[in-house]
Amino acid sequence: MRTEAARLFARALESRFHATLHGAEHLPRSGGALLVGNHAYFGMDAWVLTALLLLQCNVVPRFLGERNLWRIPIVKQFLTSVGAIPGKPDDAVALLEAGELVAVYPGGVDDSFKLSSQAYTLQWKNRAGFARVAMRAKVPIIPVAATGVDELYQIDEREPFIGRAFGGSSRYDLPLPKSLSPRRVPLDYYLLEPIDTSGDPNDEAAVERVRHATESAIRSILDPYRERLVHKTF
Incomplete structure (x- = not known):
């Protein structure tokens, strides 16, 4: 992932999405850390974040994915x-340590498959496993707030067949974008x-403290951004 070909691909993503990384100084210079963020349609945001981290920090994160996705060959x-x-x-924990x-x-997928009317809302449902993992590994959490990512596609509905057949529930109903080509929206x-x-x-109280602090940090960026967006589009 750190080859010259990877860097060329990363530069193409950075340019195509007018992407900017802020706060790189918050990454630890040594040791592990857990990046925790908001998610967008089909993980497009993760690709661009990886590109920015590679180009600016010479590091490539290991992503934790929804386990059910590994059931689809x-x-x-x-x-x-x-x-x-x-x-x-x-x-x-082993990776972080x-x-x-x-x-x-x-x-x-609750975050990734949300409708445009839910843009920049966190669909975390009080999940706290990430906080417990970071506490076990004794590493800091770096909250990551991404803006622009929920505007790449206009999604007003989801289909109730294909995704549900693979995932087993309505959580996996696939979003139906109005266009397959992402909009040219700056990503920050x-x-x-x-x-x-x-x-x-x-x-549990200590875990909740970490979970709440992480969510609050991300919402401090997303909430005012969404408020401006709502007045413009919804």
Whole structure:
């Protein structure tokens, strides 16, 4: 992923999406860290974030994916080829303890498959597994707020057949974009101040503190952005 070919591809993504990375100074100079962010349609945002991190920080994160996606052979093959792994807590902790930069989207497909009317809302449903993982590994969480990503496609409905057949529930109903070509919208990625993850990962109150702090940090960017967007488009 750090070859010259990878860098050329990364530069193409950076240019095509007018993408900018803010707050690179918040990444630790050594040791592991957990990137936690909002997710967009079909993971397009993850590709661009990876490109920016490679070009500006010379690092490529390992992404934790929704485990059910590994049940679909072609998706499993693709995710594995780009270094993603199923979101198993023990595996995530091992990577972080080994000094890797790991990225996760707590909203999973709930975030990625949301409608345009839900743009820049976090569909996390109070999931706190990411907080517990970071606390176990004793690494900081770097909140990542991405703007522009929910405007790449206009999605007003989802289909109830194909995705549900593979995923087993309506969570996997595939979004139906009005166009297959993404809009030319500038993408901005904000790496925010690290979240302190000290505390007992078995203490629910401590875990909730970390979860809430992470979500609040991301919403501090997304909420005002969505408010401006609502007045413009909805």
